[in-house]
Structures are given as C-alpha cells and as structure tokens.
Amino acid sequence: MVATGNRAERAAGTRELILTAAERLFAEHGVSAVSNRQVGEAAGQGNNFAVGYHFGSKADLVRAIVRRHSVPIERVRERMLVEVEGSREVRDWVTCMVRPFTEHLAALGNPTWFARFGAQVMTDPGLREIIIDEALSTEPIQRIVDGLNRCLPALPLPVHLERSAMARNLMSHTLAEREAALAVGKPTTKSTWDATATGLIDAIVGLWPAPVTPTGV
Numbered sequence: 001m002v003a004t005g006n007r008a009e010r011a012a013g014t015r016e017l018i019l020t021a022a023e024r025l026f027a028e029h030g031v032s033a034v035s036n037r038q039v040g041e042a043a044g045q046g047n048n049f050a051v052g053y054h055f056g057s058k059a060d061l062v063r064a065i066v067r068r069h070s071v072p073i074e075r076v077r078e079r080m081l082v083e084v085e086g087s088r089e090v091r092d093w094v095t096c097m098v099r100p101f102t103e104h105l106a107a108l109g110n111p112t113w114f115a116r117f118g119a120q121v122m123t124d125p126g127l128r129e130i131i132i133d134e135a136l137s138t139e140p141i142q143r144i145v146d147g148l149n150r151c152l153p154a155l156p157l158p159v160h161l162e163r164s165a166m167a168r169n170l171m172s173h174t175l176a177e178r179e180a181a182l183a184v185g186k187p188t189t190k191s192t193w194d195a196t197a198t199g200l201i202d203a204i205v206g207l208w209p210a211p212v213t214p215t216g217v
Helices: 002-029 036-042 050-055 058-084 090-108 114-122 128-136 139-151 157-183 193-207
Strands: none
Touching: 002 036, 002 050, 002 058, 002 114, 036 050, 036 058, 050 058, 058 090, 058 114, 058 128, 058 139, 090 114, 090 139, 090 157, 090 193, 114 128, 114 157, 128 139, 157 193
C-alpha cells in the first residue's frame, strides 16, 4: 500500500511539473511551436515520452491546463452569482465573467502565464474550441450567459455573435498583454488586476448597446 501510494504521489507530482512547464512554454512561444520533448525537458523529465504517457495528445494537455485553473475561477464565479441573481443590469453579468479571472491571476502572484497561454490557444484553429467548450460547459457560465442575454438589447443574431467574439477577444488579449508586461517589469496601463478588470468591464458593457450600422451584407 505504501509503495502504491508513493507511486501515485510521484505521478501526481510529475503531472504538475509537466503542466507548469507546458503552460509557460505555450504562453511564451505558442502551442504549435513547442514539442512534447521540450515540455518534458523543461519539466525535468529524462524520458522523451513522459508528456504523452501522462496526458496523451497535445489537445489533452491543453485541456488539462485549462481545467487546472477553471476550478478556482468557477469557485469565485459561484460566489459572485449569489450576489447578482435576478439582476437586470448588463454590468453585473459582465462583472461575473471578468472578475473571477482577474482575481485568480492576482492570487497567483507574478509571473503568471495562464492569460498568455489562453491567448495563444485562441489563435490555434485546432485548439481554440477547447477553451470555448470548457468555458461554456460550466454551470456558472451558463447562468451568466442566460442572465446577460436577458439584459441585452435586441440585436440581429450575426451582430450578437460578432460582439460576443469581440468581448471574448478583448478580455483575452487585454489580460495577456498585462500579464506579459508584468512578467518583464514593464509599466502597465492599470496598477492592479482589480483596476484592469474595471476597465475591461466598462469597455465590454459599452460594446453591447453600440449602434448597428446597416452594411448591406
């Protein structure tokens, strides 16, 4: 029993080392530019097949990194949802979308890589659906989306989908740019993650009621 327990602990420790190394390398270089061998070496694993052994495909590794962070983020969202349930204010629901992420990044300290990792994955056509699917599959996110949709102005479906993508990209790249600046000690537009969240929320809330110009397309 002791030997079995030790093996399980070692395996769990190895998985954590691989996840940390992969997240950093993917954030800094892009997912497609990093091989499993490079991840294994960065994680201190002499076996070239360690990453595949513990995680299978690169898509499985990306999904594991996302889930590693989603638990604490969703915990904050559940707490915030209690406070805004039934709200008719767009800002309340956008806040529930943004602030759990920035609170998580603030709690991790500096440097972090998760925001840049997410932005890199979102540029990969083969992997971006993992982040979208993982995000939209949680019960708190579904409640936020439902609450937000009840408050939004009536928009043509293509416009609604376009602005959803704009909001997602604005959040992803704003957080990734701040994270990158903090990692190398460069000045940032806002002094804290909390202030960054406020600016993002302001921008996203303002995006939704913007006028729709007919394009003839």
